[in-house]
Amino acid sequence: MSVKMLIPQLLHKYTDNQEVVEVDGTTVNDCINALRNRYPELERWLYRNGKVATYVHIGVNQKKASVDDRVADGDEVKIMLATGGG
Amino acid sequence: MLSDDDRLRYGRQIIYPGFGDSGQGKLRDAHVLVVGVGGLGCAASMYLTYAGVGHITIIDNDSVELSNLNRQILHWEKDIGKKKPVSAANKLRRINNSIQITSLCKKVTEDNADQIIRGADVVIDGLDNFQARFVLNAACIRQRVPFIHAGVNGLVGQITTIIPGKTPCLACIYSTPPASEGTIPVFGVTPALIASLQVMEAIKLIAGFGETLEGRMLYFNGETMEFACEDLVKNPNCSVCGVGRRNLKENRK
Numbered sequence: 001m002s003v004k005m006l007i008p009q010l011l012h013k014y015t016d017n018q019e020v021v022e023v024d025g026t027t028v029n030d031c032i033n034a035l036r037n038r039y040p041e042l043e044r045w046l047y048r049n050g051k052v053a054t055y056v057h058i059g060v061n062q063k064k065a066s067v068d069d070r071v072a073d074g075d076e077v078k079i080m081l082a083t084g085g086g
Numbered sequence: 087m088l089s090d091d092d093r094l095r096y097g098r099q100i101i102y103p104g105f106g107d108s109g110q111g112k113l114r115d116a117h118v119l120v121v122g123v124g125g126l127g128c129a130a131s132m133y134l135t136y137a138g139v140g141h142i143t144i145i146d147n148d149s150v151e152l153s154n155l156n157r158q159i160l161h162w163e164k165d166i167g168k169k170k171p172v173s174a175a176n177k178l179r180r181i182n183n184s185i186q187i188t189s190l191c192k193k194v195t196e197d198n199a200d201q202i203i204r205g206a207d208v209v210i211d212g213l214d215n216f217q218a219r220f221v222l223n224a225a226c227i228r229q230r231v232p233f234i235h236a237g238v239n240g241l242v243g244q245i246t247t248i249i250p251g252k253t254p255c256l257a258c259i260y261s262t263p264p265a266s267e268g269t270i271p272v273f274g275v276t277p278a279l280i281a282s283l284q285v286m287e288a289i290k291l292i293a294g295f296g297e298t299l300e301g302r303m304l305y306f307n308g309e310t311m312e313f314a315c316e317d318l319v320k321n322p323n324c325s326v327c328g329v330g331r332r333n334l335k336e337n338r339k
Contacts, residue, residue, distance in 0.1 A: 008316060009316045009317060010305055010314040010315065010316040044307065044309075044310045044312070045242075045305075045307055045310075045314075048240065048309075053239070053240075053242075054239065054267040054268060054270070055239040055240075055242060055267055057260065057264040057265070059261075062261070064262055064264075064265060066265065080259075080260070080264075081242070081244060081305055082216065082237070082244075082260060082264035083237040083238050083239035083242050083243055083244050083267075084214065084215055084216050084219075084237050084239065084264060084266070084267050084270060085125070085214055085237060085238045085239050085267070085270035085271075085272050085277075086122050086124045086125055086126045086127065086211070086212050086213050086214035086215075086236075086237060086238065086277065
């Protein structure tokens with residue numbers, strides 16, 4: 001499945017300034033892992049202890065989603081940071 | 087006019103170039119609301135108190151628990167079981183008895199939010215979930231009160247300053263409230279740092295100098311020691327501050 005990953009501005013410096021990156025995967029988690037494999041420096045912000053951080057907010061085709069959700073060919077996956085604790 | 091005591095007490099900030107008696111007077115005349123008296127709210131209300139903000143209202147409906155004490159620095163072991171605003175106000179008054187501290191033991195809801203924030207000069211986000219933040223964000227937009235949003239998770243934090251009618255609001259940034267992160271890990275130093283930045287923003291807003299985080303989200307990553315800023319974009323169709331709000335209103339008619 002080819003999926004478009006929409007990269008937040010603060011991470012563009014780690015993706016060679018690419019705002020959209022196409023990756024393959026069947027779940028959101030696969031796609032984020034594929035993105036990280038291509039641009040390993042993303043791990044600094046998106047991962048904690050080898051897993052996608054709980055503060056990574058995910059939207060698939062503009063609807064709220066989770067890392068376990070399945071994706072289909074042509075889907076757009078948007079990732080944002082959202083630290084909710086206080 | 088500031089008193090002689092005020093000039094001594096706040097002297098080191100009064101001498102900041104361009105701040106002076108005028109800036110300190112603006113802080114003294116200001117009313118700042120801190121919603122949530124947890125990790126962010128404790129540190130924020132302390133620095134507002136030390137800075138001499140004349141009226142601080144702190145709001146929370148929770149009681150102090152042992153598991154709060156790694157980060158909620160106004161609550162001590164002897165306070166376990168007390169309502170957080172009562173515990174916090176007690177300490178704040180001892181830090182600075184020349185200002186007014188109002189404590190409200192209640193939850194901010196859609197029904198009471200507008201009434202609570204009406205008349206405040208600035209609202210500081212000390213909440214611990216996005217559902218409640220969205221309620222507060224919408225009320226701040228309606229009441230046209232600047233809202234200094236922040237949140238933390240582990241060693242990561244974020245902060246932006248929302249000016250109603252001018253900047254993107256929280257609902258422009260996230261079209262729906264981000265999902266709960268479960269039990270959120272936090273080291274006390276993360277909310278301490280981010281709350282300090284919230285008060286820095288409040289001081290600049292009230293006194294009218296410097297550049298604030300209007301239209302920008304500042305992220306801090308304590309694991310890698312990086313700060314990064316992201317430009318925020320207003321959503322013209324936003325359901326809170328954009329066309330979507332007017333459409334919602336018209337549909338209700």
